[in-house]
Every structure is written in structure tokens, then in C-alpha cells.
Amino acid sequence: MASVPYEASEIHRFTPDALANIENPPVFRLRAVSRRERRRYDRLMIEEGLRLHDREAMRAETLRGLRALSSDDEFETWEPLLRQHWDARDEWEEEHRGKPIDDIPDFTCPGPSDEEISTVTRGIHENWPPLRKLAADNVIFNREAPALLISVVLAGWSGIATPFSSREGVLSLDTVEALDADLTELEKANGLPEGKAFVELYVEASNRMFLSKEAEKNSLSPPPSPTDQPTSTTGTESQNGTSTASAISDETPAT
Numbered sequence: 001m002a003s004v005p006y007e008a009s010e011i012h013r014f015t016p017d018a019l020a021n022i023e024n025p026p027v028f029r030l031r032a033v034s035r036r037e038r039r040r041y042d043r044l045m046i047e048e049g050l051r052l053h054d055r056e057a058m059r060a061e062t063l064r065g066l067r068a069l070s071s072d073d074e075f076e077t078w079e080p081l082l083r084q085h086w087d088a089r090d091e092w093e094e095e096h097r098g099k100p101i102d103d104i105p106d107f108t109c110p111g112p113s114d115e116e117i118s119t120v121t122r123g124i125h126e127n128w129p130p131l132r133k134l135a136a137d138n139v140i141f142n143r144e145a146p147a148l149l150i151s152v153v154l155a156g157w158s159g160i161a162t163p164f165s166s167r168e169g170v171l172s173l174d175t176v177e178a179l180d181a182d183l184t185e186l187e188k189a190n191g192l193p194e195g196k197a198f199v200e201l202y203v204e205a206s207n208r209m210f211l212s213k214e215a216e217k218n219s220l221s222p223p224p225s226p227t228d229q230p231t232s233t234t235g236t237e238s239q240n241g242t243s244t245a246s247a248i249s250d251e252t253p254a255t
Helices: 035-047 055-069 072-095 114-127 129-153 173-189 196-209 214-218
Strands: 011-014 027-031 154-158
Touching: 011 196, 027 196, 035 129, 035 196, 055 072, 055 114, 055 129, 072 114, 114 129, 129 154, 129 173, 129 196, 173 196
Parallel strands: none
Antiparallel strands: 011 027, 027 154
16 A cells, blocks of 8 residues: 655646647646545545445345335345346456446346346335435535545646635635536537536546555445436335335346
């Protein structure tokens, strides 16, 4: 594991690739994060109440919901099918990790199709409040955590309309929001896809925050696939807070 310097003295200058070819592209100054900045980031995450639940936690809660919402026969049918599907997807992702997208074949589902699995997990999500709470935590985390990280790592910039202003080494979230808007305006003005520059800035800031392979386990997870974490949060609940087997797909599992 790479050591983390206590004092951050090295400044890295960075321009998002999305804006590299425009006239007068912005330049960001990113600090090499010390233990002090790491503590600030951790404190901000706690103060904001941000929580990220990993894939295993989401799957475990999905199975708890399946148990609560279905009959014994339905649970005995779908519990092994869900596990089989998840294991196969994990193996497929691991096998093709790091490959160019064009070289990755489509995922072939064992047993029920992706659509059937999605129908079942969506039914659980819509009728099992604990799963929806975990999903809501993840949505909020993925929306807010990038701004918090950027607020700690950025040490200055040029070529941006919003003036740089920090307090005790941390930008306000209003300033980060204004920065995001400025980058979007630059993309619009130059006929470029919107949103890429801010994402690239976040990725670079993450690389500064997490100076080793630790980045992979501490940075934001990619959005889960629909079979792992349904994203709907407006499902109908039964009057007693759960439904019976009707929450589970009535379709016969594919063979």
C-alpha cells in the first residue's frame, strides 16, 4: 500500500479531456491529499449522513424481502435462481474486466432471463421498504459524494467564471455546484456533450484522494445493474406494508 503524505505539498495541474481542445481551457490545481484532507473528507461524509451499501448488502436485503413477501414454494424456487444469476453475472464481469467495450460479449443468463429476474427484483423493491431505504442511501451517496470529494481536493483553478474560494482548505458545496454549472456552460458553448468534464474532474480528484489500489474499494461503485438494485422508488405497497406472493412475478421461470 502506498504511503499517504501527512502534508500535501505537490500540486497537480489538470484539464479535463472533454475541454482540452477548446480555446483557453480551464486548468485545475489538485493537491496531493494528506491524512488531514482524508480526515476532512471522512468527517464531511459523516456530517452529511452519506452511506453507500455495496452489492452484497443489496442482494442480502433482496433475499430478505423475497422471504418476507413470498410463499415457501416461491422462495424455494426463486432464492437459488437469484443466487445463480448473480454468481454468473459476477463471473462474467470478472472475466471481461478491463476489456474494451466492443470486445465484451453480451451476458448470457443461466435459467431465467434478465427480464424475468428484473421483474422479480423490481417486485421485491417496490414492496419491501428496507430495500428501498438502502437504494435511497445509494442514490443520495452517488449524487453528493463527488462534490464533497472535489471540495477537499481542489486547491485552485483558472479559466472558470466562478471565483475560487475555500475556507480552511474546503470549498463550499455551493461553489462546487457553481463550478459544475460553469463546466456545463463551457461544454454547451463549444458544442460538446454535457457533463463529461465534471465527471473527469471527479475521477482525477479521486485518484488524488486515494493514492493506491485502495482507490478501487473506496471510490464510488458504478451504478448497479437493474438485476442487483432496482432504481424505482415509487412502488405500491400493500396495506400492511408487505405483499404476499403477488409481489413476485407470476411468470414461470425459464428453463
